[in-house]
Amino acid sequence: MTSAPVLPVDYRALLIEHGPGPVAGVRLLAPADLAAEQSRHSPPHPDALLWGVFGTGETCxxxxxxxxxxxxxxxxxxDGEQQLNISTTEFLRRLGAGQLDxxxxSGLPGPRDPLAQLRTLIGPGGGHRYDWAALELELGCPLPPDYRLLFEEYGSELVVNGLFPSPPEELVSVHRDHAHFLDDLDGHRVHPEPGGLLTCLISEGRQQLCWDTSGPDPAAWPLVDSDTGEVFPGTLTELLVAEVVGRGPGLCAHSLGDPDTWAYPMWGPDPVH
Known part of the structure; x- marks a missing residue:
């Protein structure tokens, strides 16, 4: 006789209230189906236990x-892996209320907001103000709009899982201190030359990412890795999101686990319950 699987109490309550089936776009699995359904999917962690499947194929x-x-x-x-420090019930509540982007x-309708996605990963920030006109005058070029929004949300102390985006007041000095590392990148000029590479992020592993400012639209500036010359064709905010969910260029460590064991537990604003 097979023993019943151990399940969180709130999940059992969900099954009693709704039965197996869709809740907030997630198909809840019956206890008798868990093992068979899990065998059809690759777990995101060796110890992970499957409990739900989205209509679009992603798994919970x-x-x-x-x-x-x-x-x-x-x-x-x-499209990557995201850990949240909340219960199953709270996850479904927030999902159904449209509070989790x-x-x-993947495959969701309409445009996606990378800053809203970052909030689900590291929590919301507070309001911060900068004199962007003065900063751009000092820099000698405009700044990408996502960079402005990112720092207006999180402020100059922003660190994401060992990634250190250059804060506005240090953008000029950080670039100046690291510009000599860009001299060997073939085919690129270096800021303040027109259209040159401009440092915007340093990783804990000392990798350096730069905007390629050669395009006329700062919103479309790609990111260049100074070590490899590889290009990330997205914004700085999109890069941070991709890194935290494990589908970025690999600038920082990404792993699931107990947030208490990590220096940068980037799994939302909620404490471990």
């Missing part, structure tokens, strides 16, 4: 970081 898992299921975390796997979900 528990990460059992503690013996008590009440402390299990939610992981969504799709999950970057790992």
């Amino acid at each position: 898992w528990w990460l059992p970081i503690h013996p008590d299921p009440v402390s299990w975390l939610v992981v969504v796997a799709g 999950l970057p790992v979900l």
Whole structure:
């Protein structure tokens, strides 16, 4: 006789209230179907346990970081992996209320907002103000609009999982201190030359990312890795999102697990329950 699987109490309550089937776009799995359904999917972590499947194919898992299921975390796997420090019920509540713009979900209608996605990963920020006109005058060129929004949201102390975007008041000095590393990149000029590379992020591993400012539209400036010359064809905010969910160029470590064991637990604003 097979014993019944151990499940979080709130998930059992969801099954009693709704039964197996769709809730907030996620198909809840019956206890008898969990093992068979899990065998059809690649787990995002060796210990992960499947509990739901989106209509678009992405999957929902528990990460059992503690013996008590009440402390299990939610992981969504799709275009990358996203961990949230909330219960199954709270995850479905926020999802159904439109409060989670999950970057790992694909095939959603309409344009996606990378800053809204970043909020689901590291939590919301507060209002910060900068004299952008003065900063651009000092810099000698305009700044991408996503960069402005990013720092107006999170301020100059922003650090994302070992990635250090250059804060506005240090943008000129950070670039000046690192510009000599860009001299060997073939086919590129270096700021303040017109259209030159402009440093905008340093990683904990000392990798350097730069805007390629040769295009006329700052919103479309790609990012160039000074070590490899590889190009990330998105904004700085999009890069941060991609790195945190494990589908970026690999500038920082990404792993699922107990946030208490990580220096940069970038899994939302919620404490581990």
